[in-house]
Amino acid sequence: MKLWAGRFSKEIDKKTNDFNSSISFDSRMYREDIEGSMAHAEMIGACGIIEKSESEAIISGLKEILADLDSGALTIDPNAEDIHTFIEGELTQRLGQTGKRLHTARSRNDQVAVDIRLYLKKEVQTVRAMVKELIAVLCNKAEAYASAVMPGYTHLQRAQPITFGHHLMAYAEMLLRDIDRLDSTYKHMDEMPLGSGALATTTYPIDRTVTASLLGFERISQNSLDGVSDRDFCMELASALSIIMVHLSRFSEEIIMWCSWEFKYVELDDAFSTGSSIMPQKKNPDIAELVRGKSGRVFGDLMTLLTVMKGIALAYNKDMQEDKEAIFDAVDTVKMCLTAFTPMIDTMRVLPDNMRKAAAKGFINATDCADYLVKKGLPFRDAYKATGTLVALCIEKGTTLEELPLEEYKAVCDTFDEGVYEAISLENCVNGRNVIGGPASSNVIAQVERVRKLIAE
Numbered sequence: 001m002k003l004w005a006g007r008f009s010k011e012i013d014k015k016t017n018d019f020n021s022s023i024s025f026d027s028r029m030y031r032e033d034i035e036g037s038m039a040h041a042e043m044i045g046a047c048g049i050i051e052k053s054e055s056e057a058i059i060s061g062l063k064e065i066l067a068d069l070d071s072g073a074l075t076i077d078p079n080a081e082d083i084h085t086f087i088e089g090e091l092t093q094r095l096g097q098t099g100k101r102l103h104t105a106r107s108r109n110d111q112v113a114v115d116i117r118l119y120l121k122k123e124v125q126t127v128r129a130m131v132k133e134l135i136a137v138l139c140n141k142a143e144a145y146a147s148a149v150m151p152g153y154t155h156l157q158r159a160q161p162i163t164f165g166h167h168l169m170a171y172a173e174m175l176l177r178d179i180d181r182l183d184s185t186y187k188h189m190d191e192m193p194l195g196s197g198a199l200a201t202t203t204y205p206i207d208r209t210v211t212a213s214l215l216g217f218e219r220i221s222q223n224s225l226d227g228v229s230d231r232d233f234c235m236e237l238a239s240a241l242s243i244i245m246v247h248l249s250r251f252s253e254e255i256i257m258w259c260s261w262e263f264k265y266v267e268l269d270d271a272f273s274t275g276s277s278i279m280p281q282k283k284n285p286d287i288a289e290l291v292r293g294k295s296g297r298v299f300g301d302l303m304t305l306l307t308v309m310k311g312i313a314l315a316y317n318k319d320m321q322e323d324k325e326a327i328f329d330a331v332d333t334v335k336m337c338l339t340a341f342t343p344m345i346d347t348m349r350v351l352p353d354n355m356r357k358a359a360a361k362g363f364i365n366a367t368d369c370a371d372y373l374v375k376k377g378l379p380f381r382d383a384y385k386a387t388g389t390l391v392a393l394c395i396e397k398g399t400t401l402e403e404l405p406l407e408e409y410k411a412v413c414d415t416f417d418e419g420v421y422e423a424i425s426l427e428n429c430v431n432g433r434n435v436i437g438g439p440a441s442s443n444v445i446a447q448v449e450r451v452r453k454l455i456a457e
């Protein structure tokens with residue numbers, strides 16, 4: 001039986017009912033729906049809109065329904081129109097007339113708006129905690145490899161020496177911004193729409209501050225049309241989640257490269273890699289690839305939400321039922337990705353010797369060689385040119401700047417002396433870059449300490 005019985009003379013067409021129904025995806029909000037209803041029942045009881053005894057009976061009925069749903073004693077009817085209808089119907093079945101009073105001074109429009117906020121507020125906190133966990137793992141790894149020299153890249157070409165710890169802490173910075181974005185989204189969803197009614201509030205003497213404080217909302221929405229039809233917080237969350245996925249995807253891309261024989265900077269733990277059905281030698285970074293691939297789903301969810309919302313006149317329209325699958329999928333996907341990604345990073349074996357070997361090739365100390373001449377008084381452009389000539393010479397001879405004899409240096413520019421070898425030693429090159437934000441191992445340790453403090457707050 002539909003909630004709207006009375007106006008209608010026929011039951012809804014079966015296939016149309018399936019099309020119209022949201023129960024298959026909104027039943028996951030049963031707890032929030034019941035919490036919202038309990039707060040509403042308490043408020044309308046306190047305000048004398050229904051009898052106190054009825055309000056109490058409704059609340060205990062709802063508590064029992066919640067317990068039965070949690071224990072599995074009650075199963076959700078897949079043919080119900082949505083979770084709100086199902087729970088109200090179940091309450092009425094259990095309480096008779098009294099159950100029918102719950103919906104006084106309320107609409108499913110403000111009900112669903114409150115449910116989804118309650119649900120997502122919790123999810124934001126869960127994702128936030130998971131992001132923090134990944135940051136903590138990065139801090140541990142960065143600390144352990146604070147002085148592991150590796151090539152830093154631009155254009156995927158070896159550019160200047162950095163430390164592996166510094167590289168990892170770049171991701172920690174990105175994830176810290178992700179936490180900020182989640183917090184800002186949380187702030188926007190922390191506003192209670194209940195009392196907006198269908199669109200224009202109600203003439204009953206409700207007290208919205210009661211429901212807001214019972215449900216733990218910071219604020220009350222100030223315009224009923226906006227209260228029922230605001231889904232900005234869904235779009236914002238999907239956007240924050242999309243950016244998290246961009247970060248995880250970039251990180252995955254690097255893990256995938258680092259696992260290849262061409263790099264071999266890391267080796268994933270067997271528990272977080274997969275084999276090939278035909279090639280016995282293979283160990284594949286499937287988890288990282290899947291995370292990179294799943295970013296597409298989350299971006300798609302964001303596009304869904306933006307597109308659903310962009311053309312609907314105020315206030316509620318059924319289009320908005322489409323918000324749930326998109327935002328739930330985005331949240332589920334990010335949680336799933338982090339569940340696999342964080343321990344994958346935690347357990348991966350870092351191979352600093354291979355990083356060091358790669359750093360020795362590619363002339364990543366050429367800038368330091370030029371800087372050495374500048375410190376001896378040469379203009380930078382001349383120093384740059386002399387170093388370029390030396391690099392070309394090394395390439396021709398199949399050697400490196402470290403191995404090139406001093407005579408060769410002097411033949412190009414007689415400012416060179418023995419000191420050049422110390423100036424271009426990779427360890428010195430890295431540790432000399434100790435300005436704030438630099439890759440020096442002392443900096444990495446300081447970055448780790450700073451970030452650990454931030455996430456402990």
Ligand code: ARG
Nearest residue numbers: 022082108109112316320321
């Ligand atoms: N299932 C609906 C949704 O998710 C609940 C609100 C229904 N309101 C209505 N006027 N049909 O949006």
